[in-house]
Amino acid sequence: MSEKTIYNFCAGPAALPKPAIEQAQKELLSYKGIGMSVMEISHRSKWADEIIGEAEDNIRTLLNVPDNYHVLFLQGGASLQFSMIPMNFLQGTGKPADYIHTGSWANKAIAEAKKEGEVSIVWNGKDENFVRTPAQSELKLDPNAAYVHFTSNETIQGVEYFEEPETGNVPLMCDASSDFLSRPIPVEKYGLIYAGAQKNIGPAGVTAVIIRDDLLERVPEGLPSLLDYKNMADNKSLYNTPPMFAIYMVMLTTRWVRNDIGGLKAMETVNRKKADLLYEAIDNSNGFYRGHAKPECRSRMNVTWRLPSEDLEKQFIAEAEQEGFLQLKGHRSVGGLRASIYNAMPVEGCEALRGFMAEFQKKNA
Numbered sequence: 001m002s003e004k005t006i007y008n009f010c011a012g013p014a015a016l017p018k019p020a021i022e023q024a025q026k027e028l029l030s031y032k033g034i035g036m037s038v039m040e041i042s043h044r045s046k047w048a049d050e051i052i053g054e055a056e057d058n059i060r061t062l063l064n065v066p067d068n069y070h071v072l073f074l075q076g077g078a079s080l081q082f083s084m085i086p087m088n089f090l091q092g093t094g095k096p097a098d099y100i101h102t103g104s105w106a107n108k109a110i111a112e113a114k115k116e117g118e119v120s121i122v123w124n125g126k127d128e129n130f131v132r133t134p135a136q137s138e139l140k141l142d143p144n145a146a147y148v149h150f151t152s153n154e155t156i157q158g159v160e161y162f163e164e165p166e167t168g169n170v171p172l173m174c175d176a177s178s179d180f181l182s183r184p185i186p187v188e189k190y191g192l193i194y195a196g197a198q199k200n201i202g203p204a205g206v207t208a209v210i211i212r213d214d215l216l217e218r219v220p221e222g223l224p225s226l227l228d229y230k231n232m233a234d235n236k237s238l239y240n241t242p243p244m245f246a247i248y249m250v251m252l253t254t255r256w257v258r259n260d261i262g263g264l265k266a267m268e269t270v271n272r273k274k275a276d277l278l279y280e281a282i283d284n285s286n287g288f289y290r291g292h293a294k295p296e297c298r299s300r301m302n303v304t305w306r307l308p309s310e311d312l313e314k315q316f317i318a319e320a321e322q323e324g325f326l327q328l329k330g331h332r333s334v335g336g337l338r339a340s341i342y343n344a345m346p347v348e349g350c351e352a353l354r355g356f357m358a359e360f361q362k363k364n365a
């Protein structure tokens with residue numbers, strides 16, 4: 001019996017590329033014929049070295065990461081980075097850190113940073129209900145700030161940056177959890193980029209961190225070892241037992257982007273196409289579907305929109321589920337609908353959803 005096609009639009013943990021999961025299935029009992037699973041091998045073994053090595057190499061190659069950056073695999077999710085960044089680079093500096101407030105995830109980063117030091121909110125999109133990212137001219141940046149933090153894609157509101165804020169000599173820190181490896185970015189503009197894996201590059205349990213080497217010299221003495229970037233970099237992410245299976249899935253997923261998709265330019269083309277399909281459906285609906293974000297800031301990863309009433313939204317979600325379009329409910333804090341269309345979502349998934357949207361409108365407008 002063939003299974004019905006389902007498309008998983010979950011915001012995270014999100015769909016993974018099928019070839020990556022199939023490869024893991026093939027090797028589940030015996031990785032490379034060694035008679036042990038990746039879950040059972042020593043993190044000090046040569047197989048572990050290979051896996052971490054390839055995962056890092058894939059990320060370096062895809063993003064063209066300059067040599068003066070470390071690529072780390074840490075635990076605690078993106079949420080722990082909200083604390084680690086200010087613990088390492090704000091606490092004790094006597095300077096403020098500049099935070100750009102674009103939505104729910106920026107808000108969480110700000111709340112954690114405030115526990116560690118002085119935070120200056122250099123732009124706040126709250127009064128506009130977080131529908132856009134700021135223009136450079138709107139940012140009240142302090143040239144003496146410890147760093148500037150921004151969220152390249154607000155997963156809940158569906159608002160994305162397509163150009164980095166300019167911060168001069170002040171290090172730029174970025175929560176890229178929900179658009180990491182979705183398109184090329186100029187890594188050299190950043191001090192630190194972090195991404196919880198479970199949106200775009202793997203399962204939960206590992207967080208990718210790209211950090212510029214000179215920042216490691218600023219890390220204060222005395223931090224808990226696991227929260228100390230320098231310690232984790234000195235030990236090549238192997239200070240303690242890393243989540244090998246999660247890193248292995250990151251390796252397979254990034255290998256898929258590298259070899260099957262053909263790199264981040266190609267990935268961006270696919271992601272643009274998918275987002276365009278859904279935004280066109282919204283724009284051509286005569287107001288039946290209303291997008292949340294301003295068109296120039298619309299996320300290519302999380303498409304957020306509303307229907308004329310909450311009852312219709314409920315009906316849409318229920319009928320969509322029947323048709324195999326899963327997890328389209330918007331985040332409870334903002335309501336409405338959200339289609340998360342990360343790297344692993346095929347174009348056909350967006351074409352099919354667009355078709356469903358048109359049908360639903362015809363019947364219910």
Ligand SMILES: *Cc1c(COP(=O)(O)O)cnc(C)c1O
Nearest residue numbers: 077078079105155175177178196
């Ligand atoms: C999901 C998400 C987080 C939180 O990630 P965890 O790994 O669950 O801590 C942080 N920032 C953004 C932008 C996210 O999408």
